[in-house]
Amino acid sequence: MKKMLVVYFLLIGAFLVYVFQYYAKDPQAGIWKEEGLHGEIGENYVMVTFQSGLEYWKSCLKGFEDAGDALNVSVEYRGATQYDVREQITVLEQIIAKKPAGIAVSSIDPYALTPTIDRAAEAGIPVVLFDSGAPGSKAYSLLATNNYNAGAAAAEKMAQLAGRQGEVAVITLPGQQNHQDRVRGFRETIKNNYPAMKVVAVADGKGDSMASKNVTLSIMKAHPKLAGVFVTEATGGIGVGEAAKSIKRSVPLQIISFDTNKGTLDMIKEGTIAATLAQGTWNMGYWSLQYLFHLHHGLTIPAPSKIGDVSPLPVQVDTGVSVVTKDNVENYYAK
Amino acid sequence: MKKMLVVYFLLIGAFLVYVFQYYAKDPQAGIWKEEGLHGEIGENYVMVTFQSGLEYWKSCLKGFEDAGDALNVSVEYRGATQYDVREQITVLEQIIAKKPAGIAVSSIDPYALTPTIDRAAEAGIPVVLFDSGAPGSKAYSLLATNNYNAGAAAAEKMAQLAGRQGEVAVITLPGQQNHQDRVRGFRETIKNNYPAMKVVAVADGKGDSMASKNVTLSIMKAHPKLAGVFVTEATGGIGVGEAAKSIKRSVPLQIISFDTNKGTLDMIKEGTIAATLAQGTWNMGYWSLQYLFHLHHGLTIPAPSKIGDVSPLPVQVDTGVSVVTKDNVENYYAK
Known part of the structure; x- marks a missing residue:
């Protein structure tokens, strides 16, 4: 009788554990429905630049990383080290081969990268452009200074x-x-x-x-x-x-x-x-990742695959400029 | 002895319940850290239009609602029923008095609403504009067709x-x-x-x-x-x-x-x-709510309160147009 009780309580305990684990893992089904927007394990987004060591890109990348943290996805930074069209194309081709969840590109040239960008889009990898565009390409959006x-x-x-x-x-x-x-x-x-x-x-x-x-x-x-x-x-x-x-x-x-x-x-x-x-570099990076995330998860409407000639995302985003003077200059030194 | 065992198991069960509830409620502290972006209980955002019954707004509101669902916040639709500047100002004033988490306004007039919009901003309520703007106002962004x-x-x-x-x-x-x-x-x-x-x-x-x-x-x-x-x-x-x-x-x-x-x-x-x-009406509504959410939660950088003359968000967003022809016209009838 005593042994039976132990077994009963173990079973009840295991059941409670199971129930709470269930709610914790799938909030849609449970009482703590507050999951929000977040990525999946292994979901990786890549930012691609040229002259990749330039100080200018740091704040773009910071925005990209901050969005990655907010959405619980991982990000990677790549780029042509030189001001070299061929090198950027090669880097982009290597990234496409790895099939990431999305790619944000600052295009070194308005035309030269278009075939490579289009190949990514055709392979189902969403691409957005930031800072400098490639107007004829299949990238979904350009986030840059007007x-x-x-x-x-x-x-x-x-x-x-x-x-x-x-x-x-x-x-x-x-x-x-x-x-x-x-x-x-x-x-x-x-x-x-x-x-x-x-x-x-x-x-x-x-x-x-x-x-x-x-x-x-x-x-x-x-x-x-x-x-x-x-x-x-x-x-x-x-x-x-x-x-x-x-x-x-x-x-x-x-x-x-x-x-x-x-x-x-x-x-x-x-x-x-x-x-x-x-320039609004942080915003370029942050909203690039948000856009890629929304494309990857099919959260845009109308769905890009269903309707032709459609913009699933805002096509052009003016990330704006801020005026720096003596009064606020300290905030702009790289930290 | 038997009674003691019952008590022990009840205590163990209660402890397990507590532990799992803890993890479920505060994923930062736990093993299921995949919470992502989401709002809090009672977080409410308002969309304000004019001629509020117009079919045109339906898709704007759908985007606003979809973003609300994605971020687990509640949304509300208000507006001047007529094409009437005074009525829209009155509606906006009523909304400000309720201190919502953010307001998206389609401004009936580029100038008349500015003092009211600025009052909201000064009261700490973020405002973005969609579809039609108020260029001199303290609204953070305009999401509209270029x-x-x-x-x-x-x-x-x-x-x-x-x-x-x-x-x-x-x-x-x-x-x-x-x-x-x-x-x-x-x-x-x-x-x-x-x-x-x-x-x-x-x-x-x-x-x-x-x-x-x-x-x-x-x-x-x-x-x-x-x-x-x-x-x-x-x-x-x-x-x-x-x-x-x-x-x-x-x-x-x-x-x-x-x-x-x-x-x-x-x-x-x-x-x-x-x-x-x-027009990209769904995107106007969707990204308006995203922007307001980011302002409300201080997820923009640099923080608007810390630096003067700064754009915490992209200042102008071209939500684009889609070409509708015989081939895709069925997708555009109101559902």
Whole structure:
């Protein structure tokens, strides 16, 4: 009789264990239905860049990793070490062969990667693009800075710094689309919103600090009352800063640069550069992974396989820019 | 002795129950760490529209609800029943008073709602905008159709339908920004990509089917070889369809309309309208809730409260358009 009781209680205990284990493992069926969005064991997503050692990618990857943590999936970082189209294609092909749950690519070239991206899509591996796109490809979305809007934001900040009046100049890289868009956004915003301001020069800084310094000095000579310079990339920005430092003026030159490398942040701290535009890199990475996760789990509607010509996800995401000045520059140094 | 055994086993059973309940409730501490993103009990998000009975909102709300299900939070639908600025402000004020976890607003007017939206933001209630924006407000993001891109998509489809040549016309609402953007995207794409095509007329359809029918008939008379018409809104699209039906031609008029109300879908089914553009309404609703959830739980980086001038979320999301034709029209009827 006593032995029977032991057996009964062991059975009851085992049953209770089973019941609670069941609820814990499958909350859909149970009383603790609060599971939310999460991945499965072995679910792996890959981020692919070029010049993969660049500081610029760190915050993209941080966003990608943070989304991985939030969704309980694993992430991996790969990339071409050089600025080399062939190398990025090879890296992408190696990744496709491993069949990950999804791939986020920053494309080194708008066309060269398209066949490889399409092969991934045809193999059922979702691809999204971040930072720079491949417009004709089968990637589902592009998460990047809208460069026209970024140029417009620079113009608004310039107007504020210059008291809504005066002559301003732009130093840029004329050959590249993203830089052209920044210039266009800047020029059109000044023209449409600030009648007392004028863009008096748009010059080629060649992405080089010495060339940017020299061309800035020429413009300052031709326009002694120059109120400000918007420079569309960071290396040239240092040169513009050096030009401003080399000339004594009663009114300081207002310089707005782009991106947040250490040299730029240091010049903001010392007051040479007034502001720079930080791109929404964390958001590019974070929402890239969210999009891939939703594609992998079929959480988009309408389902991409069911309807032709359909966008299962937002097709283009402007991750925006933030204005960095002396007031908040400390937050942008790499931690 | 026997009674003691009973007590022992009850205690062991109770302990086992406690242990499993603990693991089930707080997976962070336990072996089943796979919780993912999910909300808390009582976490409630509100979608606010105007003309709240419109069929157009149904898919926005479905996306909002689907995200609510995915994240285990509750959602609520509210709105001004009429096309009435004051009514939408009143509804929004009532919602703010209840302190929900977040509010997604489709703003009836780009300016009138701004003070109310800002009051919500200042009260710590995150707001995002979908479908139509309020550019100067403190809302974190706008999830909507990029109308320029939508017009460009219409141009690409028109080029395909018309064999990349011929005269085309546009029927639109000249006073409204979103319609102007659609026209601009259409015209510029035709001009830049299709040298053998020409936009010969852009006319006011007054958002009315009779007016749109009449103006289309005039254009068809003036341009007997007219290959196609792009009409930027659905009511006018019906009128353009009626105009095409009333005239016998050797080559059919290619009509591309906008949105997916029943009348438009029926005309696609019968072959009068060749295609229409469906907006990414589900995505507007789905990602609005995702964004609000991330703001409410402080999952955005950098934290909005810590850094000034920062975009904690992508600032603008183009939810895209899908091309609806006879091949996939059945999928777009309301279910």
